[in-house]
Amino acid sequence: MIQENKNDSLDYSNALKADCANTIVEFGEQFQILQRLYDEFGLDYPEECHTNYRDSWFHYRKLYNKKDIISTSNEKYGLEEHLLRAIKDAQICFLQQIGQWLEVWYHHREFLCDYSGLQMNQSLFDSMGTNWVKSLWESSGKNEKIFADACVYWYKQNIYSAELGRQLQTLIHNLKNLILDLRLGGMNIFRPLDNIEYVRRSVALYEEICFSLKNSGMLYLLPVTSLIYRNCSLDASLQGW
Amino acid sequence: MMGNLEIISFFSAEDREFNREMVVRSMNQEKSIIMPERRGGKMLMDDLFKRSMYQDRQYDFTSEILDEYRKKWGITE
Numbered sequence: 001m002i003q004e005n006k007n008d009s010l011d012y013s014n015a016l017k018a019d020c021a022n023t024i025v026e027f028g029e030q031f032q033i034l035q036r037l038y039d040e041f042g043l044d045y046p047e048e049c050h051t052n053y054r055d056s057w058f059h060y061r062k063l064y065n066k067k068d069i070i071s072t073s074n075e076k077y078g079l080e081e082h083l084l085r086a087i088k089d090a091q092i093c094f095l096q097q098i099g100q101w102l103e104v105w106y107h108h109r110e111f112l113c114d115y116s117g118l119q120m121n122q123s124l125f126d127s128m129g130t131n132w133v134k135s136l137w138e139s140s141g142k143n144e145k146i147f148a149d150a151c152v153y154w155y156k157q158n159i160y161s162a163e164l165g166r167q168l169q170t171l172i173h174n175l176k177n178l179i180l181d182l183r184l185g186g187m188n189i190f191r192p193l194d195n196i197e198y199v200r201r202s203v204a205l206y207e208e209i210c211f212s213l214k215n216s217g218m219l220y221l222l223p224v225t226s227l228i229y230r231n232c233s234l235d236a237s238l239q240g241w
Numbered sequence: 242m243m244g245n246l247e248i249i250s251f252f253s254a255e256d257r258e259f260n261r262e263m264v265v266r267s268m269n270q271e272k273s274i275i276m277p278e279r280r281g282g283k284m285l286m287d288d289l290f291k292r293s294m295y296q297d298r299q300y301d302f303t304s305e306i307l308d309e310y311r312k313k314w315g316i317t318e
Contacts, residue, residue, distance in 0.1 A: 040252055041264070184306060199246070203246060207249055219251060
């Protein structure tokens with residue numbers, strides 16, 4: 001009887017090990033998906049997510065040598081904790097960065113200088129391709145200040161409209177909703193049955209942002225937002241808030 | 242294992258390189274983007290920034306989710 005219990009325990013422990021190995025692989029695939037989202041906008045994938053993923057492997061190594069259920073389960077919880085932390089941080093960091101960029105353009109009157117009254121050098125805008133931001137960078141001689149001024153000028157004159165403003169508003173709220181869901185999910189100790197649910201929602205939101213901003217050309221402005229903010233920001237405007 | 246989760250690429254390889262270059266250029270800057278606190282403040286309505294009350298908001302990103310949270314844990318105002 002004792003021998004039988006011991007065998008059951010060993011089977012369960014082995015099943016846990018196999019389960020943990022699958023979880024690590026599954027999360028690894030999710031990290032690859034998120035890495036691609038970061039790559040699209042040229043963003044840095046957070047270092048902490050790599051270290052958390054690495055730490056989950058340490059737990060797996062410890063777990064692999066354990067024979068009893070309690071120690072194995074403890075390591076399993078530690079492993080999952082690191083994986084969940086890594087995936088959540090990677091998503092929130094991405095969403096926050098995109099949200100911050102969108103807010104600059106949504107509140108452009110408060111954040112960026114107004115060049116509408118100025119006469120810009122029209123030759124800058126002569127040869128603009130699909131990625132007009134990239135064309136502008138080349139025609140401005142890779143001068144950050146000229147480039148930033150021209151981007152803001154073009155955005156205010158030709159891209160921004162009340163309709164785009166409403167679109168940006170909706171997208172910002174969707175981003176904040178998802179971030180809030182992710183954070184409160186952690187506080188509620190809520191874990192979806194489908195491990196990929198939140199990643200799927202992040203990807204859907206990324207696609208929604210790209211689809212709704214591509215036609216107006218607004219999409220290409222997003223990755224250069226920080227550079228433009230550096231050269232054209234209106235710090236004084238922040239005091240009113 | 243991951244189902245059919247495909248990512249649509251909206252940028253060409255050259256565009257992605259350009260995006261990366263722009264992000265790197267802006268990374269070592271002293272001036273980071275500072276987001277002002279806007280709770281209960283102004284919002285864009287009819288293309289104008291107006292001071293808005295809580296009930297006027299078309300999109301409220303806190304109430305529904307936080308209400309659920311409060312209900313679950315019995316948190317009252």
